[in-house]
Amino acid sequence: MIDELQALSSEVSIRHKSILDIMTKLDEYNARINRAVAKSVTNCGCIEISAKKQDFESDTLEELAQKLDSHVRGNICNVCREKLEEEIGSYIFFLSSLAETLGFNLSDTIKKELERDRILGIYTMK
Numbered sequence: 001m002i003d004e005l006q007a008l009s010s011e012v013s014i015r016h017k018s019i020l021d022i023m024t025k026l027d028e029y030n031a032r033i034n035r036a037v038a039k040s041v042t043n044c045g046c047i048e049i050s051a052k053k054q055d056f057e058s059d060t061l062e063e064l065a066q067k068l069d070s071h072v073r074g075n076i077c078n079v080c081r082e083k084l085e086e087e088i089g090s091y092i093f094f095l096s097s098l099a100e101t102l103g104f105n106l107s108d109t110i111k112k113e114l115e116r117d118r119i120l121g122i123y124t125m126k
């Protein structure tokens with residue numbers, strides 16, 4: 001699917017052929033993703049954010065991973081999920097376009113990332 005999207009992003013991008021347009025579109029869609037999450041909280045109300053300082057004291061990384069909080073309360077509704085999926089999809093489109101323009105394969109990048117994450121697991125420290 002990623003290979004198909006990458007090839008398609010190259011074919012259909014007429015207005016955003018320049019790497020500068022692609023880079024700024026990535027920024028725009030990153031902001032739109034964050035805006036969609038914020039609107040889920042402030043407009044819809046399907047989720048809330050209840051944040052406080054994280055307690056990073058722990059004996060093991062596994063224990064730490066268990067106790068850290070996402071600060072999200074509730075569940076995203078179908079309307080908000082649809083909007084977020086749309087924004088994330090557009091972001092992925094421009095990420096594919098960036099990869100195509102710079103001549104590398106996004107699928108290979110994802111495979112490498114998956115491999116690193118599988119090998120290092122919790123120790124990726126991301």
Ligand SMILES: [Zn+2]
Nearest residue numbers: 044046077080
């Ligand atoms: Zn919602």
